[in-house]
Amino acid sequence: MRLVAGLTAAALSGLAAAAGQQQDAEVYMLQSSWQASSETPSIPKEVARHIFLQRTSRQRYGSDLRDIPSSIDTEVAVDQLARFGKNPTPLFTHADKTDASQLVVIIEGAAAEQSNRLKEKLGQKAAFTISDPPSSTANNHLMALFRNMGVASSHQCDISAMVNPFDTDCWTGPSSVVKYDLRASPKTVDSLLDNFSRLDKFVADGDLDVMLVVLPESSRSSKLSHWSAAAAGTGSDLRRRRDAEMVISDQDNTQAKTTSAPTNAPAAAPGGDGGSAARRTKPVPQCFRSLDSCMTGTDSCSGHGECVDKYGRGNSSGSEAAASCFACVCKASVVEREGAPTKGRKTVQWGGSMCQKEDISVQFWMIAGFSIVIVGAVSFAISLLFGVGEETLPGVIGAGVSRSK
Known part of the structure; x- marks a missing residue:
């Protein structure tokens, strides 16, 4: 046993x-x-x-x-x-x-x-x-x-x-x-x-x-x-x-991350809410499958554009399509100028995946083009002055001022 x-x-x-x-x-x-x-x-x-x-x-x-x-x-x-x-x-x-x-x-x-x-x-x-x-x-x-x-x-x-x-x-x-x-x-x-x-x-x-x-x-x-x-x-x-x-x-x-989160958190943009600024720090997809998800994920294109189907195969009702690719198309906005010397209106162009960035490419190329033209004109004028100074005087003028023997 x-x-x-x-x-x-x-x-x-x-x-x-x-x-x-x-x-x-x-x-x-x-x-x-x-x-x-x-x-x-x-x-x-x-x-x-x-x-x-x-x-x-x-x-x-x-x-x-x-x-x-x-x-x-x-x-x-x-x-x-x-x-x-x-x-x-x-x-x-x-x-x-x-x-x-x-x-x-x-x-x-x-x-x-x-x-x-x-x-x-x-x-x-x-x-x-x-x-x-x-x-x-x-x-x-x-x-x-x-x-x-x-x-x-x-x-x-x-x-x-x-x-x-x-x-x-x-x-x-x-x-x-x-x-x-x-x-x-x-x-x-x-x-x-x-x-x-x-x-x-x-x-x-x-x-x-x-x-x-x-x-x-x-x-x-x-x-x-x-x-x-x-x-x-x-x-x-x-x-x-x-x-x-x-x-x-x-x-x-987790506790340490929670303590340091307010210090590292991005500040809210002027004139906007903190929720929109926090959402803008996250990567935005290149394409959204529906109009509703595009409007929600981009905060209605930051109020500066609208969501459209880039391929033109989606519908406008907000439902998903098999090959839909909704993305933001930015539009210009007219704002009032601030300050007494510059009163009036100005047109602001917007860019970025959420239309959250001001597009200043036109101003940049205007300043750059004007600077290039001015530098070219000054250089051309200086070259003309040097060319005139290097030319020899005519023989008649030289004979009139020569000493007689």
């Missing part, structure tokens, strides 16, 4: 160890220029975190890997970041015109059956795996970092809206990060599969690049509470580097 009991206990402990074994997280790449490799590398969580930051950063991310532990080869980490990260934007090129929108979707608590369904629908194997996916607490810290960077939205959007990069309600810029917990939202996988055709169309057209991070259910019980070794506090040197570089910090500094 003791032998049977011992064998039973050993078998149960083996099953418990197998059930509690940490599984790797799978990361899939969906973009038009992506070519899957025959090998699926395993990447540490610190390097994977830098890949997420590099793909979604709205500034030029410097790939500062100072928080990478010494056990990870830096050259290998740089190669992985260059392979799976976003290609750098060419100089003197607007990112919204050349780059696709970047979306990182984090699915937390995926079971084996759900992971297999996603793999079958995608029709490809994972681009890379994360060998040590951290816990739910670490995922919350990571999302707090993205929110502090202005990438992740403060409200949860449905997956059907997130796959549309032209949805101005959920997209506030060229990149976005969203996390879905399958324990709280069990139908997320079904919704993703139902909207896969729309997602694939945006990817094929080059409008969207997606990185799908599937975290297994076993990662909830992980002892790793941060994605970054520096945020976990492993070593005083890493803590000093973390304090010196805010972008690689993984701690939730």
